[in-house]
Amino acid sequence: MSAANLVKGLMTRKILFGATVTAALFFMLVGVIFWGGFNTAMEQTNTLEFCISCHEMEDNVYKEYQSTIHYTNRSGVRASCSDCHVPDPWVHKVVRKIKASNELWHKALGSIDTPEKFDAKRFTMAKKVWGEMKATDSRECRNCHDFETMLPENQKPRARKQHLNAMTAGNTCIDCHKGIAHKPVHDELTDEEIDELTTPDPEIAIGIPAHWQEFLDKEAAAKAEKKRLAEEAAKKAAEQAAKAAEEAKIAAALAAEKAKKEAANKPKKTEAKKAPAKKTAAKSSINWAAVPAREIGVFYPGQASMEWVLGRKHGGKRSFTKGDRCMDCHEEEIADIGQKIVTGEKLEDQVIPGKRGSIPVAVKAAHDSKSLYMQFTWEDTEHQPVPFAEGGKMDAMNQMKLAFMLATDEVEYADRAGCWGTCHADADDMPFAPEGQSVTKYLKESRTKIELKGRNKKPLGGWDKRKEDAEIKAEFDAQHFMDIVRYKSGDKSIEYGSILADRLMNEGVISEAIANKVGNKWVVEIKRPLVADGDGNISLDTAQSYNFGFAIHDDYSNGRFHHVSLGYKLGFDNADVEINAVKQ
Structure with a gap:
């Protein structure tokens, strides 16, 4: 048989379902061409150019997307429409393309062919996308972002x-990252919808990856080493200060003895009229050189209230309600937070031009057998006139006021937020302050209810939900209040008081203060007895730790226009707390 006949025989032989080899090869070629064409066409529909070929996309979401980090960034990696909205797995991709036929139908109907129509349906469309992402564990996000390949050392706290x-609870990307590429509308979600879209799924929890745990262990070791070095430095400084004090004492005694002998040997003269003594700064009984300082930033809070902390607009609400402390996330961001608020970028609509957003304060604490001593040191600032205050000064009598609060863990939120639990959205000068009423600081324990959600335009807060006097007294007797001490620079007075149903201040001698302006720095020392017998004062046990926060009204400010700290722990001879009062 010739080769030609052999080939002809093979090509005409029926091999499957009556089809010849020639037919099979033909259909294979057609299939390859069809598949290639189909796949090419489908990939073409994934391009940015195709997505914005409709004016509905180009005139709306594309313009919003161009200003985001997904469009342009320092690394030059762009995430286009399909990267976020079209699955990579082929089956899911085809399903998504089939669903897209609904979008073509609405294109023909003109459902969103104007910006007004688009915005009217934007929230509905966004909810649909969020729901799909939640259901797929943010599958498209995880094409680029993965917990297990993140570098924790490069992330903010x-x-x-x-x-x-x-990672440990089972949350997914879309739980937190809504509205990052388009106009944010997630504020329109109801609380029930938020709960549904952010509830963790334990099935997708992955635990802590090994390299994350390694970083956490290194961070803990570094903190322990830093604390050890600080303790050694403080001990050395105390020893040197004690030695210097002893040497100074001996030198003073020798000088006094010498002066006494010289005076005895000199003939008496008519005494000249003494010149008036020079005014000197008040002196402290504490050797502050031997006390280590803790730098704490206080920042401008604007209209951030406890209702905001516990509300939907606070991204850290979930972490806070789980027990995380404010300082765990924000201590390294104090300057950035303060600057955003003081300039009106967020949480402030009464901007004071030139006002600083934060103040670094060196805080020292010491104690003896009877008293706690606190020292605060910070740089003063040039006067910045307040445009909405007469004469540019809110409190013309006091260039500076300083206050600190103490509370036990029995006061709700005090262990996480410090004194922030006293600040509410309906207090004076706050957004929901009631007309004709003056509302001071108060605690949740004094109210029957605090409105957090503002449904049906209800005002936030609880100024009018005050408990009966007998109930408030019971809370007071249980020490469910905050102890407050405040110094005023104008008349150099010091007040003490408490906050529960109201802020109640008393002038008295329970505390003492020394305040000096040294160059351009304020140095304020406050002495407070450990055992306090007055109403509204906490007796401090040196074996315990307490929740601590402080505020500075600088540049003649008043009310909420101050700078405040996050919440910290104050203890006595306890290296594990943030503010350690060392014994002298």
Whole structure:
């Protein structure tokens, strides 16, 4: 048989379902061409150019997307429409393309062919996308972002904390990251919808990856070493200060003895009229050189209230309600937070031009057998006139006021937020302050209810939900209040008081203060007895730790226009707390 006949025989032989080899090859070629064409066409529909070929996309979401980090960034990696909205797995991709036929139908109907129509349906469309992402564990996000390949050392503490919570609880990307590429509308979600879209799924929890745990262990070791070095430095400084004090005491005694002998040997003269003594700064009984300082930033809070902390607009609400402290996420961001608020970027609509957003304060604490001593040192600022205050000064009598609060863990939120639990959205000068009423600081324990959600336009807060006097007294007797001490620079007076149903201040001698302006720095020392017998004062046990926060009204400010700290722990001879009062 010739080769030609052999080939002809093979090509005409029926091999499957009556089809010849020639037919099979033909259909294979057609299939390859069809598949290639189909796949090419489908991939073409994934391009940015195709997505914005409709004016509905180009005139709306594309313009919003261009200003985001997904469009342009320092690394030059762009996430286009399909990267976020079209699955990579082929089956899911085809299903998504089939669903897209509904979008073509609405294109023909003109459902969103104007910006007004688009915005009217934006929230509905966004909810649909969020729901799909929640159901797929943010599958498209995870094409690029993965917990297990993240470098925790390159993340801010807040992001790192949130990611750790997500990994261990079972949260997914879209739980937190809504509205990052388009106009944010998630504020329109109801609380029930938020709960549904952010509830963790234990099935997708992955635990803490090995390299994350390694970083956490290194961070803990570094903090322990830093604390050890600080303790050694403080001990050395105390020893040197004690030695210097002893030497000064001996030198003073020798000088006094010498002066006494010289005076005895000199003939008496008519005494000249003494010149008036020079005014000197008040002196402290504490050797502050031997006390280590803790730098704490106080920042401008604007209209941030406890209702905001516990509300939907606070991204850290979930972490806070789980027990995380404010300082865990925000201590390294104090300057950035304060600057955003003081300039009116967020949480402030009464901007004071030139006002600083934060103040670094060196805080020292010491104690003896009877008293706690606190020292605060910070730089003063040039006067910045307040445009909405007469004469540019809110409190013309006091260039500076300083206050600190103490509370036990029995006061709700005090262990996480410090004194922030006293600040509410309906207090004086706050957004929901009632007309004709003056509302001071108060605690949740004094109210029957605090409105947090503002449904049906209800005002936030609880100024009018005050408990009966007998109930408030019971809370007071249980020490469910905050102890407050405040110094005023104008008349150099010091007040003490408490906050429960109201802020109640008393002038008295329970505390003492020394305040000096040294160059451009304020140095304020406050002495407070450990055992306090007055109403509204906490007796301090040196074996315990207490929740601590402080505020500075600088540049003649008043009310909420101050700078405040986050919440910290104050203890006595306890290296594990943030503010350690050392014994002298």
